[in-house]
Amino acid sequence: MNTELIGVLFILLVTVALASPLGRYVSRVFKGERTLLDFMAPLERFIFRMSRIDPNSPMDWKQNAWAMIKLNVFFFAWAIIILLVQSWLPFWNPNHIGGMSLTQAFHTAVSFATNTNQQHYLGETGASYFTQLLVFGYLQFVSAGTGIAALALVFKGLSSKQTTDLGNFYNLFLKSCTRILLPLAIILAIFLLFMGTPDTFQANATITTLEGHTQTVATGPAAPMVAIKQLGTNGGGFFGVNSAHPFENPNYVTNIAENVAILLIPMALVFAFGFYLERMKLAWIIFGVMMLGFLIPLGVGLHYELHGNPAITKMGVQQPTGYMEGNEVRFGPAATTLWAMSTTTTSNGSVNGMHDSLMPLTGAMAMLNMFMNCNFGGVGVGFLNFFLFLIVAVFIAGLMIGRTPEWLGKKIEGREVTIAALLIILHPLLVLSGTALSTWLITLHSNWDWLNNPGFHGFSEMLYEFTSASANNGSGFEGLIDNTVFWNLSCGFVMLLGRYLPIIGPMAIAGSLASKKKTPDSAGTLPSDSLAFGLITFAVIVFVAALSFFPVLTMGPIAEHVSLFP
Amino acid sequence: MTILYTLLVLAWAIVLIVGSVTFFDKILKR
Numbered sequence: 078m079n080t081e082l083i084g085v086l087f088i089l090l091v092t093v094a095l096a097s098p099l100g101r102y103v104s105r106v107f108k109g110e111r112t113l114l115d116f117m118a119p120l121e122r123f124i125f126r127m128s129r130i131d132p133n134s135p136m137d138w139k140q141n142a143w144a145m146i147k148l149n150v151f152f153f154a155w156a157i158i159i160l161l162v163q164s165w166l167p168f169w170n171p172n173h174i175g176g177m178s179l180t181q182a183f184h185t186a187v188s189f190a191t192n193t194n195q196q197h198y199l200g201e202t203g204a205s206y207f208t209q210l211l212v213f214g215y216l217q218f219v220s221a222g223t224g225i226a227a228l229a230l231v232f233k234g235l236s237s238k239q240t241t242d243l244g245n246f247y248n249l250f251l252k253s254c255t256r257i258l259l260p261l262a263i264i265l266a267i268f269l270l271f272m273g274t275p276d277t278f279q280a281n282a283t284i285t286t287l288e289g290h291t292q293t294v295a296t297g298p299a300a301p302m303v304a305i306k307q308l309g310t311n312g313g314g315f316f317g318v319n320s321a322h323p324f325e326n327p328n329y330v331t332n333i334a335e336n337v338a339i340l341l342i343p344m345a346l347v348f349a350f351g352f353y354l355e356r357m358k359l360a361w362i363i364f365g366v367m368m369l370g371f372l373i374p375l376g377v378g379l380h381y382e383l384h385g386n387p388a389i390t391k392m393g394v395q396q397p398t399g400y401m402e403g404n405e406v407r408f409g410p411a412a413t414t415l416w417a418m419s420t421t422t423t424s425n426g427s428v429n430g431m432h433d434s435l436m437p438l439t440g441a442m443a444m445l446n447m448f449m450n451c452n453f454g455g456v457g458v459g460f461l462n463f464f465l466f467l468i469v470a471v472f473i474a475g476l477m478i479g480r481t482p483e484w485l486g487k488k489i490e491g492r493e494v495t496i497a498a499l500l501i502i503l504h505p506l507l508v509l510s511g512t513a514l515s516t517w518l519i520t521l522h523s524n525w526d527w528l529n530n531p532g533f534h535g536f537s538e539m540l541y542e543f544t545s546a547s548a549n550n551g552s553g554f555e556g557l558i559d560n561t562v563f564w565n566l567s568c569g570f571v572m573l574l575g576r577y578l579p580i581i582g583p584m585a586i587a588g589s590l591a592s593k594k595k596t597p598d599s600a601g602t603l604p605s606d607s608l609a610f611g612l613i614t615f616a617v618i619v620f621v622a623a624l625s626f627f628p629v630l631t632m633g634p635i636a637e638h639v640s641l642f643p
Numbered sequence: 644m645t646i647l648y649t650l651l652v653l654a655w656a657i658v659l660i661v662g663s664v665t666f667f668d669k670i671l672k673r
Contacts, residue, residue, distance in 0.1 A: 138669060142664050183653065496671075562645055566648055569656075578663050581660070585668065585670075588671070
């Protein structure tokens with residue numbers, strides 16, 4: 078077997094092997110059981126005392142939703158203020174980085190508060206060390222913690238017998254940060270530090286190259302930020318080219334570690350669901366469905382990247398290692414493709430190669446991952462999106478066999494399905510209306526030259542940008558001049574709605590289900606931990622994505638593919 | 644003008660997010 082493919086297989090196997098024990102641990106944290114990290118309790122108590130929050134007070138779904146909104150308003154305000162005034166702060170800015178413009182600061186603050194990390198600035202020239210650490214680094218923890226805590230509330234709602242109490246958001250949020258994200262990030266950051274990722278407050282270095290030219294080499298406190306950016310499915314790069322930069326991702330070993338880190342927590346949360354509800358068979362079915370949704374796009378991507386580009390073959394250039402243009406030369410096309418699929422399926426958004434350069438159908442697969450946005454997905458929110466599809470699948474399956482839809486002993490009624498269905502169509506609505514608006518504007522104003530590529534590829538760039546924003550992914554197809562008033566504001570708006578409504582909705586559904594009486598499984602119960610139900614759920618996800626997005630895919634990457642392979 | 648556009652976008656997003664809590668609650672109470 079091709080050694081590159083062995084590398085891909087190795088990364089996937091290591092991730093799955095680590096995800097199950099981590100899931101068991103996460104479940105124990107959510108349940109408040111004893112764990113190895115109980116020594117964090119005094120720190121947590123101190124933070125709660127300072128914040129005057131009672132972490133044990135019961136909260137219904139609305140109180141939890143308000144708590145989540147209030148916290149996130151604070152995160153946004155903190156970020157936008159610092160981004161605007163970073164040049165005035167007298168410390169941790171040795172490279173004298175200036176403040177951002179208002180719309181860029183708005184976009185960046187929204188982007189990091191919503192766990193999207195779409196970047197319309199370059200890390201080297203757009204953010205001081207203070208901003209990188211105390212805005213971006215901080216928000217990468219707390220935005221990931223927000224998603225995990227929201228998921229924990231839903232777990233509680235699904236497992237409760239009959240209550241309005243979903244748990245305490247503040248408590249779950251803080252524990253997600255201190256007991257899940259922080260320890261893992263410390264381990265990965267130390268590993269990256271030893272592998273060559275810098276962690277310094279010194280200014281950029283000026284060196285003389287072998288040709289005798291002078292060159293500035295950007296550096297900074299990168300290691301801790303790179304660690305949490307991968308683990309928290311954030312993706313915001315310390316440097317402009319993200320994980321294609323040799324300081325962010327120095328070698329093949331770090332590439333393995335970071336790729337594992339991208340997939341680890343989203344996979345572990347599926348197992349955490351099984352351990353929490355003591356339904357491991359159901360967790361494995363969900364894991365299987367998600368894995369199937371991940372492996373199909375990966376297979377298509379690997380096929381096209383490893384077989385080279387016919388346009389290059391036509392020029393008489395051999396491509397024995399596959400299609401290398403835009404792929405990371407140090408890692409090869411297979412590792413770049415695996416990363417591209419991992420980062421888009423998990424809503425991470427970091428890149429180790431240029432997605433703009435992927436073969437057209439590989440680019441389409443990256444977009445498909447973000448269209449579905451529920452196969453593992455972002456930490457916490459990926460499973461919440463899958464939960465919405467499960468609700469609809471239970472409803473459809475129930476109708477098909479003529480039984481009252483019921484899941485985990487709770488009756489699924491029209492109101493839950495209404496919320497789930499509305500949220501499922503929100504994502505296509507945001508993506509398609511944004512793409513339509515930008516396409517209309519660029520045809521109307523030919524002097525608004527934000528496209529570097531005309532035709533199908535240019536359309537794909539705009540489609541990708543809105544898809545990335547709505548899926549809270551953050552990666553870019555690039556080739557798009559995106560630091561403009563239109564792109565900053567429109568993507569900011571899409572990110573806000575694409576983040577918070579799909580968190581609030583599942584909380585509401587969980588609150589509704591928690592308040593219902595739990596009925597024991599009987600012969601009339603739809604078996605949701607069966608292969609058939611898994612396939613129905615998979616079909617619902619695929620049909621929704623295909624019906625919503627196939628027309629735009631034909632106008633972008635599919636049209637480009639056909640022009641390459643006539 | 645840019646300030647106005649930014650504030651409008653932010654305000655509209657906040658209205659929709661905050662409104663969604665009430666909206667979902669109304670759906671559940673139907």
